Amino acid sequence: MKIGGLEIEGKYIMPAIAGYSDVGQRALAYRYGAALTFTEMISAKGLVYGSNHTADLLATTEAEPFKCVQLFGSEPEFIRRAVLHPAIKKFDLIDINCGCPVHKIVGNGEGSALLKDIPLLKEIVAAAAEAAAPRPVTVKMRLGFSKGELLSPAAAAAAEEAGAAAITVHGRRREDFYSGAVDLDGIRETKNAVSVPVFANGDIVDIASAERALEVTGCDGAAIARGALGRPYVFSELNGIPVRVNPGELVKEHFSMILKVYPERVATDMMKKHFVYYSKGVRGGKAVKAAAFAAKNASDLNEAAEMLSRQFLCENEAADCR
Ligand SMILES: Cc1cc2nc3c(=O)[nH]c(=O)nc-3n(C[C@H](O)[C@H](O)[C@H](O)COP(=O)(O)O)c2cc1C
Known part of the structure; x- marks a missing residue:
């Protein structure tokens, strides 16, 4: 599969997981067959203002064939400056967070709050894509903000127009946080709104749940977050090579x-x-x-x-x- 100019092998990726997707988690996920893995979300502003904590989160190792960073922010200028920051140079791909439901983040107009302002979301992706070129920019989003609404097809289309090379959609709304059933129909509508690769996300933990998600949504691949914690070898299972690991x-x-x-x-x-x-x-x-x-x-x-x-x-x- 091609994500912009990156040719990735396989269709299962591990998205950003704050507090967990560290160098070890990412290296093990890659070893067992993840096609891409991401750092946890990094504040564009924190990076630009030189927070030490942010620098720690950007550590990578040679065990990562593709180095992918996730940035969050609500101001296109900070996103642009963050992408141009020397610490981001080593990354092969930049992902923009449009899904985080946490109060503090949403309160700053970041994460899933961007779904409520699609023109701004588009500006942010355009700023990132322009600064990152020729490296690809991807976007991770939820279906919407409030219960029942479906903003992701329009958001994904805007992101694609702004230069996004792939989209990951968590099939829940911000108000759902992490509970309730994943809305696979909503993911399918998002997939149908764009022509770049789309990764389905939410509660995929094994072959059965992955196959069902791909079948219902028509997505090109799937993102496995919590299902990879303590089980980085889940990617091996999903790729058809079950392993037994101590x-x-x-x-x-x-x-x-x-x-x-x-x-x-x-x-x-x-x-x-x-x-x-x-x-x-x-x-x-x-x-x-x-x-x-x-x-x-x-x-x-x-x-x-x-x-x-x-x-x-x-x-x-x-x-x-x-
Ligand atoms: C503890 C925790 C931290 C997370 N951190 C991030 C993050 O930094 N960026 C992001 O886009 N999503 C983050 N997510 C969301 C996951 O990437 C994923 O979308 C969500 O957990 C649903 O997928 P899953 O059912 O496979 O876990 C986080 C989720 C959890 C549980």
């Missing part, structure tokens, strides 16, 4: 990757959040999770990862568990 070993790898980028204390705390997902469904996971949460340093966290690894082996491979 989550404890994944924790160790994921942790070692973020330890190379972040200070030990920060990386340990980041990994605790991921641990919740990696230990899901593993028998005895609760005790192991408690050990992870008590971790004060990398060595404690790795010990918890080893416990998780052994627990998994006991359950699955009849290892010596005495």
Whole structure:
């Protein structure tokens, strides 16, 4: 599939997930077959004003074949300056957030609030596309703002006119946040409004849900966010190659990757959040999770990862568990 000038392999991508789509999560998703992965959302203004926190979020590694950054903002000029910022030079693709439902973001006219002002959304995408060229700009959006409304077909068409090379649509409205059924018909109408590739998003966690979403919406691909947490190998399953992976070993790898980028204390705390997902469904996971949460340093966290690894082996491979 082509996203502007980028030729990607496969149709399943991992979108931005604030607090989770760090270097480790992205590297593992790519390893297991994600076609694209994104940094978490980065404030265009924060970047332009030089916030240190923002710089941390822009870390990438060589394990990422395509480096994709997601920016958010409500002012075309800040978006333009952010795209032109030296820290954004290394990225192969720039994604614009038009879906975030969080009060603070929406209150600033950012994220999903842009769906209520399609001319502004269009200006923002045009500013990004012009500054990013020849690199592609993509847009991630929801179906609308208030319950029942369908703004995304018009928003996607405006984004395409402004130069967007692909659209990802989460099949919910801002007012839904993350609950209620995903409206696949709304995604289909969005897909039908544009000629660039469209990725369906929302509650896709396995082959059955992916196939259903693609069949109903006619989308070119799908974006898997929460379904990839603790299960970066979901992309392998979706690509038809089911794998059995020891989550404890994944924790160790994921942790070692973020330890190379972040200070030990920060990386340990980041990994605790991921641990919740990696230990899901593993028998005895609760005790192991408690050990992870008590971790004060990398060595404690790795010990918890080893416990998780052994627990998994006991359950699955009849290892010596005495
Ligand atoms: C904790 C969390 C953080 C998120 N952060 C972002 C973000 O930074 N940018 C974005 O476009 N979407 C963000 N999302 C939305 C997801 O990318 C995705 O659209 C949504 O979770 C629905 O897909 P899923 O059911 O596959 O998780 C976030 C979602 C969650 C749960």
